[in-house]
């Protein structure tokens with residue numbers, strides 16, 4: 001207890017000197033307003049999470065110790081109360097970092113360097129920073145398809161690969177989006193910039209929760225019980241067509257976030273890798289996209305389509321447009337009066353005119369604006385998008401149907417995606433398209449990185 005009291009007093013002293021919220025970031029003589037890390041430095045200073053070295057200096061190029069990082073993350077978490085003692089043999093009782101390190105080890109954010117060592121005064125490396133932030137965010141397991149060739153994850157230590165990959169996917173990078181250098185020490189500028197962007201990520205989750213909470217309060221006004229609230233929810237279907245799982249993954253995230261039903265538009269004759277080879281004008285996908293009357297047959301159907309109020313429809317962009325099978329789909333049902341939300345994935349093209357053209361095949365429905373995703377977009381971006389639509393449907397950051405499965409379910413999905421993508425890559429080398437690409441076998445596609 002005494003140890004704890006001393007630690008609290010010391011932490012407060014450090015907060016008052018080393019971390020001084022009152023010190024405006026623009027007071028730093030060594031931080032240029034236009035510097036890439038300046039925003040992070042300003043924001044973290046204002047929040048009392050990370051400040052300067054005293055004497056009006058921030059020392060952007062200086063290194064940061066492991067203990068300092070624990071302290072910054074502890075403050076980022078709102079400085080929660082912790083009790084107990086850490087199990088490290090090289091941390092000092094009563095040291096200024098005692099509570100943050102205890103919190104970080106109890107939260108599973110730090111494991112130490114092995115052999116009971118925490119190494120509080122060692123400079124934190126970029127991979128250590130990545131792993132600590134990744135663990136703090138929930139240790140999401142990302143599939144192989146996220147592993148771009150030459151990505152920083154490849155240079156990371158085995159234990160750090162997933163953390164570094166996660167940072168890449170969440171765009172927690174170095175200056176100008178440059179990849180992390182896993183084994184290099186993190187500079188104070190990097191820490192400020194990355195921590196700041198992490199906070200923005202966390203806040204976007206929290207905003208989603210706030211929307212959820214507000215909706216719940218509104219729903220329950222007047223004493224409605226839970227079942228009535230559930231009934232009042234619109235019935236939502238997420239239908240998607242996907243050959244290499246990019247769109248399917250986004251559809252899965254959307255359906256899971258809304259607790260919606262998921263329907264896979266399955267061609268009667270599946271597309272082979274050769275069918276998808278856009279480099280050859282004679283292959284099936286390309287021929288269909290040329291042919292205005294093409295309506296590839298679908299295997300099966302949505303039996304209870306009449307029950308749905310809102311239908312999300314997802315598709316890959318093929319030559320700037322929705323694949324013709326999407327026309328087969330929308331023309332198979334009476335969608336009048338329903339809200340239709342189009343979304344797509346693509347190598348790089350925008351949704352462009354694809355949704356507007358598809359709309360013509362179900363003009364009596366109420367179409368919202370469409371949205372393009374990349375195959376690797378995060379659950380958060382899907383959730384934020386859905387909640388911005390004002391269609392009376394709520395998306396949640398945590399799974400509706402699969403509470404607690406957010407880690408394992410995407411993993412299963414990602415693995416399938418990786419397999420499918422591998423097959424397609426062999427045939428097509430598809431990755432990136434110039435935006436608004438026109439159909440021509442000579443279009444200069446950018447090959448996989």
Ligand SMILES: Cc1cc2nc3c(=O)[nH]c(=O)nc-3n(C[C@H](O)[C@H](O)[C@H](O)COP(=O)(O)O)c2cc1C
Nearest residue numbers: 242243244245246247316319320346347348349433
């Ligand atoms: C036949 C064909 C045409 C494509 N045309 C485009 C295009 O015009 N623009 C683009 O950015 N990507 C294009 N792509 C790439 C896909 O849109 C992208 O890989 C998409 O995410 C695949 O989704 P899926 O995995 O759900 O099938 C094309 C892919 C194929 C197979």
